Amino acid sequence: MAGQPDAVGFVGRDEELARIHAAAAAALSGQARLVWIEGPAGAGKTALLDRAVGELTDAFAVVRAEADELSAEFPLSVARQLSPIEASDALGAGLQLLEGIVELQRQGPLVLVVEDLHWADAPSREAILVAVRRLGQDQVLTIVTSRPENPDVDGWERLRLDARRCEPIRVGPLTVTDVIELASGVTTLSTAAAERLHRHTAGHALYLRTLLSELRPDQLAASEGELPAPRSLAATTAARLAELPVEAQSLALALAVIGRPVKLAIAARVGGVEQPTAALEHLLETGLFAWRHGDTGSVVGFAHPLLRAAVYADLPPLRRQRLHLAAAAALGAADGLAHRVAAVDGVDDALADELVAEAERERSVDAAGSAARLLLWASGVRSPGPAADRHLTDAVRLLFHDGQLARAAELRPEVETSGPSPARSLVLGTLDWEAGDTAAAEAELRAAAESTAPGFAAEATEANVLLARLLALQGRGPEAIVAAERALSTPGLPTRLEHLAWLGSALGVLMRDGGPASVAHLSTRLPQPAPEVPADEVDLLVARGAINYFAARPAAASADLRAAIALIRAGAPAAELHRAHYQLAQSLVLTGDWDEATIHARTALEIVQDQRLVSLRVQAHCVLASLAGLRGQWTEADEQLRLAADGAAPGRVLEALMTPMITRATIARARGDWAEALRAFEPLLGVAATRSGVRLPMGTSLEWWSMVVSAAIELGDFDEAARQLELFDRAAAERGIDLSVQLLGLRGRLLAARPGATLTDAENAIGLLRQAIAQETQETPVLTRIELHRWLGRLLIARGGRREGLDELRVAHRRLSELGAGPELARVSAELEAAGADPGVPTVSPLSALTERETDVAALVIRGMTNREVAGELYVTEKAVEYHLGNVYAKLGLHSRRELRALAHST
Structure with missing residues (x-):
């Protein structure tokens, strides 16, 4: 102002x-x-x-x-x-x-x-x-x-x-020299006098300005003795105002009570000031106030909130109350409620009723924060008892919905001292869950969910929704389904809770029956193909995409998640955007779109950091670690794995347990360290798991189990490989996951690798591998497809079919080169050389010299996106894209998008 x-x-x-x-x-x-x-x-x-x-x-x-x-x-x-x-x-x-x-x-x-x-x-x-x-x-x-x-x-x-x-x-603090210059508009200070004033105020700018406005020049100019002004800003400000005419003082007190800049006419009405312009003139002379004049009149307020607080704190209680009542009358019904609350003596149930009614109006237009504030006021002015407690717990629930988790946590002591009720249990359970205490959260949420107390049906429903998700994330599918179905049976269930209840139900089915059953279950609620899903159901679409991933359907998952991200970019609610990007990155790793997977993993990580979410930080780092390992970027892989370990929250959710295991094994596999790959799964499949009674969760895609069987074969432990293969087959059948391609390939490989394998065994193994290749679909992971050709090529060469075997190895070599899977490419190149074939010089991607962001921009431009589309994909500005694209051109010696695409397609 x-x-x-x-x-x-x-x-x-x-x-x-x-x-x-x-x-x-x-x-x-x-x-x-x-x-x-x-x-x-x-x-x-x-x-x-x-x-x-x-x-x-x-x-x-x-x-x-x-x-x-x-x-x-x-x-x-x-x-x-x-x-x-x-x-x-x-x-x-x-x-x-x-x-x-x-x-x-x-x-x-x-x-x-x-x-x-x-x-x-x-x-x-x-x-x-x-x-x-x-x-x-x-x-x-x-x-x-x-x-x-x-x-x-x-x-x-x-x-x-x-x-x-x-x-x-x-x-x-201001310096002594600054003090001399600051005072020059009032008087000339000697160095000694300035040092005294500086010492008295510790160089605090507002204190200095206040004293320079309040003291006489002769008081300021003295170089010795205590300054006669009080040391506190409140007393100094009060002393300055006490010198003003009565109407100016009244205007100042009115402004202190109103608490924000306001039209002069309104402040005058609150303070009972008959000549407000003259009063304002006196206030402005103090330097404690500021004003602006607009088309609708003069607006006046304190120059600094500290000054307003100083004046307000000095107000006697009775006058403060009268001014608040005057402000309530002058500001109107809605704006005046805060002043009526400030003026209350003890309790006022009638005012509480008005506050609750206004809160309902705010809630009806999705203004959860405003509604929470009004209910907190209502709880303070209501007669102590169940009604006041209900206002408090309703307010905290609204704060949860509004994302004000820190404010909600601050109110925990008040909630704990309120009377027992399902609402109290719901609030405390939610706070416990946010704090990471899942045992306490479950106890409180279960108490609220199972309550039949009259008047608390909404709280019981919401508790069931939260309980379903908590139980599902712990792998307790049947219990989660029961809780979700209780919520879904509630008549008139609000859309937000209905979606969350379906999510809890789908997660429960995932943990009880596996991914395909969960997708089928959720599809009864969301049957549309991805492009036809409406924007207001984007959260369910993200859930379906994520569950498709756990059903070993990465291509279907990618379709759902891409559509969800497009809806969010077009304005749909963005609450699940971080999950959509992360799960899409995971799916794209399997389908072989590694450049795009990197982009989405980085984006997910940025969103997690923006929103201070920790639940997916581990998984985002794990995706980046896996991609770096598959490409042979060992330093980056180890760093991302370390970051994942640093952010892990053991025991909270199964996803955070499984993902680091799979990542560790993926990196070990890329290095050719099959023993380390097996050790990565020890907590889940080994002796440690047996002793602790750990059961393999139903909510897993099982794609990773191929690494377990392959590791045992590579290490020569064929009996263990056979045992793990049968467990793998049984687990896939139990979950209804179609992994026939992987299982056929592993059976063929094991059959040929066993000591003493006969010619018939070798022929049968070749048949199994060819059968697996014939059954490949878009859902078959890219590395599985490559491995099938590699294994078939090696076996054909060993059986004397050199030409056909080399063709199969070259297919594997070409696809690995396209992926940029350096370590595996080197091994296939060695196999080609051992068979007397020239693998050729490995191509080095021209993008390898670019930074992460430059690589992301280049990859999207190569796909044909405009600068605006790239900016939207990366959530940056077009200028940022132009800058990075300019760097790409400079580093690669290019001048146009066409040249960039041509360069990429020529390698």
């Missing part, structure tokens, strides 16, 4: 301004930068921000968002100040905000200002982070101000500490 020019102006901060200008210069050159201005309340963050932005406006357009103490109650209220946003979730809002920034950039360089991020609502903080993290080669300078108490707000810490992208500025 602009104010009248005051006697005490801006001083110092030359180094800070220079660093902001340097960041701006980088942004102008096409390297987006973040400036993080941090300091305690009143340190001068806003003054520095305003000066810096004022000096940059000739080169930049400015878009500004400002949070205040009320912002946390209104989801996405701060983010929507920067750009129009229709999404209701943080990730979707962040991606829409990024689109808005892209459009604004088309008009020139841009400064995004977010003031007082610490006060912003959590979805806004996450959404803005999503957008800012994806700014790369963009002419955008983002400036954020925040207090230092909790710098790691919703994952910003990682970006804040990235020296390549962020310029952190700590606003510290």
